[in-house]
Amino acid sequence: MRARRLVALGLVGLVSVSLACTKVPITGRRQLNLIPAGIMNDLGASTYKSMLADENVAGSNNDNQEVIRRIGKHIAKAANRKRYDWRFNLIQDNQTLNAWCLPGGKIAVYTGILPVAKNEAGLAFIMGHEVGHATANHGAERLSQQLAVLGGMAALYLYLDAQTEMDTQQKEIIIAAVGVGAQGGVLLPFSRAHEKEADVIGMMYMARAGYPPEEAPKMWTRMENQTGGSLVPAFLSSHPSNDQRKANLREWMPRAKKRYNRSSKKHDTQQTMWKKSDFASSGGGGSKGSGKSSSKKTKSKSSGGKR
Ligand SMILES: [Zn+2]
Numbered sequence: 001m002r003a004r005r006l007v008a009l010g011l012v013g014l015v016s017v018s019l020a021c022t023k024v025p026i027t028g029r030r031q032l033n034l035i036p037a038g039i040m041n042d043l044g045a046s047t048y049k050s051m052l053a054d055e056n057v058a059g060s061n062n063d064n065q066e067v068i069r070r071i072g073k074h075i076a077k078a079a080n081r082k083r084y085d086w087r088f089n090l091i092q093d094n095q096t097l098n099a100w101c102l103p104g105g106k107i108a109v110y111t112g113i114l115p116v117a118k119n120e121a122g123l124a125f126i127m128g129h130e131v132g133h134a135t136a137n138h139g140a141e142r143l144s145q146q147l148a149v150l151g152g153m154a155a156l157y158l159y160l161d162a163q164t165e166m167d168t169q170q171k172e173i174i175i176a177a178v179g180v181g182a183q184g185g186v187l188l189p190f191s192r193a194h195e196k197e198a199d200v201i202g203m204m205y206m207a208r209a210g211y212p213p214e215e216a217p218k219m220w221t222r223m224e225n226q227t228g229g230s231l232v233p234a235f236l237s238s239h240p241s242n243d244q245r246k247a248n249l250r251e252w253m254p255r256a257k258k259r260y261n262r263s264s265k266k267h268d269t270q271q272t273m274w275k276k277s278d279f280a281s282s283g284g285g286g287s288k289g290s291g292k293s294s295s296k297k298t299k300s301k302s303s304g305g306k307r
Contacts, residue, residue, distance in 0.1 A: 034144040041104035048106035058090040078208035094279040101130035114274040121215035121269035124206040132201030210265030213256035
């Protein structure tokens with residue numbers, strides 16, 4: 001125990017000396033970041049493994065899983081992170097309106113959010129938003145704040161223990177710190193500033209990847225309609241209001257459109273259309289487990305992209 005404490009203290013000294021001031025992509029905001037990227041990526045990888053172990057992950061023959069991976073790869077390319085080891089997984093849980101991305105590019109999308117995403121552009125924005133939290137180091141920034149609050153010890157213990165095996169409580173703290181928080185009743189939402197920043201980054205990533213950015217504010221409208229403004233899903237909790245989000249996105253829209261027009265790729269965003277009825281049955285699995293269902297794929301170019 002004592003040796004460990006000394007190691008932890010040493011690490012505190014190390015990170016304090018090498019006070020890293022990193023720059024957020026797209027917005028260019030400068031942030032104080034005490035946690036080396038390698039540590040965050042390790043935390044992301046080990047947390048991802050333990051979180052997926054508790055979930056009903058769709059098989060690779062699942063049509064929707066395939067779509068999530070395809071969109072994810074486009075967003076990953078737009079995010080351009082050399083040190084990320086990207087993973088994309090669909091979790092079959094129709095009751096959970098959520099998606100997240102752990103540090104290092106470990107992404108999960110719940111089937112519950114697909115009808116709100118509605119189409120591939122909507123999901124590209126959701127995934128871009130979550131990836132934005134990761135590439136903007138929001139988890140590390142928050143963990144840095146906790147490090148300061150806790151005097152460094154607790155958070156570093158977490159890291160040391162993560163190297164071996166995390167117990168439930170440690171796992172929950174990490175999960176909360178990196179912003180997942182939907183499980184286990186632990187919820188430590190990102191700040192409003194982080195949410196708005198992730199929106200902007202997500203919209204720019206989706207535009208760069210060839211998805212029309214106009215779908216971003218529309219997605220928030222659908223989210224609002226879906227939740228009726230009363231029920232607050234994990235994805236939204238303590239987030240800025242939809243009006244604030246849309247105003248923020250409008251501000252960046254001209255730049256996003258420019259990026260979209262410059263992008264050599266343009267995706268048929270209506271290729272996959274998710275409907276609530278596709279996921280009508282509860283019980284997590286939905287009807288997509290076989291990957292053979294064709295009901296969700298609706299080619300509807302004629303119905304137009306604007307709604
Ligand atoms: Zn967010």
